[in-house]
Amino acid sequence: MTPDFAVRGWCPGALRPMASGDGLVVRLRLPAGRLSPETAHAIADLSRRYGNGLIDLSARANLQLRGVRPEAHPPLIAALQALALLDPTPEAEARRNILVTPYIYSDDISARIAADLAARLRAPDAPDLPGKFGFAVDCGGGRPVLGAAPADIRIEATPAGPICRAEGLSMGRPVSAETAAGAALDLARWFIAAGGVQGHRGRMAALIARGVLPPEEWRSAPAAPSRPVPPPGPCAEGFLIAPEFGRLSADALDALAALGSLRLTPWRMVLIAGVRAIPDLGRALNERLIRDPADPRLRVSVCPGAPECPQARAATRDLARALAPMVPAGRGLHVSGCAKGCAHPAPEALTLTATAPDRFDLIAGGRAADPPLRRGLSPAALLADPRLLTHF
Ligand code: SF4
Known part of the structure; x- marks a missing residue:
């Protein structure tokens, strides 16, 4: 049966925005989901200047500027370039679909692996993956936290050390900080060779569900169960705050950036690093920035x-x-x-x-x-x- 809605099969980026009812949607894939206060303030300013001042948190821990006028896109791109937030080409941007744990432990290698993977995905010879195909890098604390978030290839923690595994399998292959990114691309290339892509669409779990399995070596180490999605409130590394329905105003982003460095999560929450409590932000922002885990x-x-x-x-x-x-x-x-x-x-x-x-x-x-x-x-x-x- 033909659905009565359009299935686009790709996600917007900054270089390739998506037209929507309120203007262009410009998605920013922030390196490792980290935002310094300075960059966050700059993005809030750009959202006001070139968009409608509304910013959505995506399920892949990206920021989406809404309501960007088509004529404002070129100056917005120039400003993002100056902030070093752009990829060299729309193709490289689309491939750099990497979700990174918002937590950083003393033994964490996630940021290093994510940077290595991003560099490899930007390279001209990177595998030509479907638009929605993505990676999760989740290596801290001996147990993953991103299990509920979308990904096709996961590099994640287990008590015995990190593994790289295909979504849909409960086993993976042991990797190290040095080998993880290369292993993830090997698995991506296997996915393409095994027939996972049809018409530039395809997801790893669907291929696995068809009974197409990677070679034995990719099924040699058990995955660890993921931690549950945390509630908003104080956590070990700071404070998780949940913008109502995953939407921030530019003023709200400014207010959060004034409190500290920000880390984006796939749970439509923002982690404010090193903060134990949120001060009074004024009635409008207090209402839209949820910090009570019981908020309906x-x-x-x-x-x-x-x-x-x-x-x-x-x-x-x-x-x-x-x-x-x-x-x-x-x-x-x-x-x-x-x-x-x-x-x-x-x-x-x-x-x-x-x-x-x-x-x-x-x-x-x-x-x-x-x-x-x-x-x-x-x-x-x-x-x-x-x-x-x-x-x-
Ligand atoms: S955003 Fe909502 S209305 Fe638009 S296509 Fe998705 S489900 Fe439909």
């Missing part, structure tokens, strides 16, 4: 919806905000502007999928495109009787 908005995922996404059938964020307190503890709600389900591709306890302005279908225990239990619910009806969400 953390149970809700929501995409930009209308009018920001041209594919959206309805606005989503106000409804998500209003329904959040009504979602029972321990359950999740996904509000999706269309059946594509960008904000939460996995099944969720409750999903509302927009089908028309002010009309949503309710799916229980499924994805945004799955058959609904109820059809045509209006936001007014849902807010008037939240039992519609849970009593079926």
Whole structure:
């Protein structure tokens, strides 16, 4: 069946932005997800100057400047170049899809491996990988933390030392700081040779699920279970703060950068390094920067919806905000502007999928495109009787 939404098969970058309903989306792939206060302030300034002052955190720990006017793209690129945040070509940028653990332990080799991998992926002879294909480098503390985040090849910690493994397998191959990046590219080349790419699309887990396995040496060392996604609040290395629905204003980014160095996470949270508590940031920022792990908005995922996404059938964020307190503890709600389900591709306890302005279908225990239990619910009806969400 043909989906009634466009499947693009690639992610935006800075050099190759994506058109959206509110202008261009310019994605910044920050080296190892780290942001010095100076760079963070500079990005906030660029967002105001060339975009609409809104910045999204992506599920791959990138920043997305929204609302960039097409005529503002060239000066924005020049400014990003001056900040040393660009790759040499759009192709190199697309390949440098590397997620790095936000934690740094004394024995951590992640940043070193990530830099080595980035250099190899920028090289002209790097494997020509599909647009969504990505790497996770997650070597600290004897156990990975990025297990819930998307990746096709993982270089990750185990109690016996780091391994490189294909997504979809519970075994990998032992590596060291010196050999890890090269091993990851060997595995990427195997993925291509084994038929993992079709029409410039393809993911490692899908290839493995078809029963196509890498040679024995790639299945010789067991992976360690990933740590659970941490809640917002103080953590060993600083303070995790969760911008509401993964969105920062330029003012919020400035406020966080004033507190310390920032590390981006795939959990739509920002780690402020070395900070134990967040001061009063003023009412507007306090409300949108979640630090309480019990905040009900953390149970809700929501995409930009209308009018920001041209594919959206309805606005989503106000409804998500209003329904959040009504979602029972321990359950999740996904509000999706269309059946594509960008904000939460996995099944969720409750999903509302927009089908028309002010009309949503309710799916229980499924994805945004799955058959609904109820059809045509209006936001007014849902807010008037939240039992519609849970009593079926
Ligand atoms: S799920 Fe949301 S962001 Fe994705 S295409 Fe549909 S409306 Fe747009």
